[in-house]
Amino acid sequence: MLTDAKLRKLNGKPIPKLIEMPDGGGLSIRITPLGLIVFQYRYRYAGKARRMTLGTYDAISLKDARDMVQEAKRALAEGKDPITVKAMAFDKQTSAATVDACLAHWAASAQASRLVKLEYWKRAFARHVSPYVGAMVVDDMQISHWQPVFKRMRENGAETFAGIMLSKLKQAFAYCVRTEKIKLNPISALRVNDVGTPVKVVKRYFSDDEIGRFWHALEGSSITYQNKLLVKLLLLTGARGVELRKAKKGEFDLKNRTWRVPAENSKTRQPFERGLSRDAVALLEEAINLYPDIKQLFPPAVSKEDRPMSAGVLLNLAEQIRNEMGVHDWAMHDLRRTAKTKMSELGIPPHVSEKVLGHKLGGVLAVYDQHSYLKEQQEALDTLAAHISACVSSMKP
Numbered sequence: 028m029l030t031d032a033k034l035r036k037l038n039g040k041p042i043p044k045l046i047e048m049p050d051g052g053g054l055s056i057r058i059t060p061l062g063l064i065v066f067q068y069r070y071r072y073a074g075k076a077r078r079m080t081l082g083t084y085d086a087i088s089l090k091d092a093r094d095m096v097q098e099a100k101r102a103l104a105e106g107k108d109p110i111t112v113k114a115m116a117f118d119k120q121t122s123a124a125t126v127d128a129c130l131a132h133w134a135a136s137a138q139a140s141r142l143v144k145l146e147y148w149k150r151a152f153a154r155h156v157s158p159y160v161g162a163m164v165v166d167d168m169q170i171s172h173w174q175p176v177f178k179r180m181r182e183n184g185a186e187t188f189a190g191i192m193l194s195k196l197k198q199a200f201a202y203c204v205r206t207e208k209i210k211l212n213p214i215s216a217l218r219v220n221d222v223g224t225p226v227k228v229v230k231r232y233f234s235d236d237e238i239g240r241f242w243h244a245l246e247g248s249s250i251t252y253q254n255k256l257l258v259k260l261l262l263l264t265g266a267r268g269v270e271l272r273k274a275k276k277g278e279f280d281l282k283n284r285t286w287r288v289p290a291e292n293s294k295t296r297q298p299f300e301r302g303l304s305r306d307a308v309a310l311l312e313e314a315i316n317l318y319p320d321i322k323q324l325f326p327p328a329v330s331k332e333d334r335p336m337s338a339g340v341l342l343n344l345a346e347q348i349r350n351e352m353g354v355h356d357w358a359m360h361d362l363r364r365t366a367k368t369k370m371s372e373l374g375i376p377p378h379v380s381e382k383v384l385g386h387k388l389g390g391v392l393a394v395y396d397q398h399s400y401l402k403e404q405q406e407a408l409d410t411l412a413a414h415i416s417a418c419v420s421s422m423k424p
Contacts, residue, residue: 189223302404
């Protein structure tokens, strides 16, 4: 049998040619001409001779090699090939998923691909998560590893965002658990109140007086003309910001007063048609003619490249208008809520205004009523546009 003394004497000593020396029980060593000692285990599996490399003498001891042989024999007794068992254990060890790997795995999933704001979340992860815990192995993490991540958000005044980020991370890790990328969701025990502030339910919409003030503030601001058109259209169409921000000119049929919102810009990931008022068509004609050679309806105002403007532009526009109005408790999405509320006040049937907003009809209507109500939408939006015009006319600039 081999001994540590014999191995120390042989290790690193050049020899004329490769030799093998047995230890017993299938364990042996191979010594290369350069004096490198390699442990190996010889056995038979499914009637065939097999040889498994265990490691070099510098990396493992003789006792380690003998213990590994015993593990291999146990695998054989269970009808398993020791080489396959070793390879699977190695793959499991080397493929331990990091936070970055999990987030990338989720971002490539079918569920994530349906998100309109997928690119937004990729950027958010890259900014708020990856620099701090991205390289950590998820299955080795504890709650304490995550607390500093959310603390940074709170210290930067983003308490509500911290809670939203927690929900999105939970969603991503839950997908990784279901697809066997990781064993456990590392933040499943955390709640929104543990890391930040819950999202407030907002019910803000403009009164008639505020509609007039908003419109005049927009007109009197230093906002570029194309962006003034964009903001006016948000109120006149009831569209989501992303739908108009990413819209291409080819989506609009101004002659028939329709706008076909493609699936990739729709929150429901289903395409739909929206009717247009005459006032909206007039503004759209101006927007289309601003840059005849650009397919994007509203490109970046400064660079005028043929691509959508960034989502942050809408936030900046809202801030400028708020300052001009002197009214600060509203956001750009409230224009959509204003359009819906005013249509209800003006007697527009709910199923028509829901179609205007691109919502799915509820209950049995969603199954059996597939009518687009385009004519009714156009009439509703003409009524809304007339009301907005009256609100604006009733106020002095």
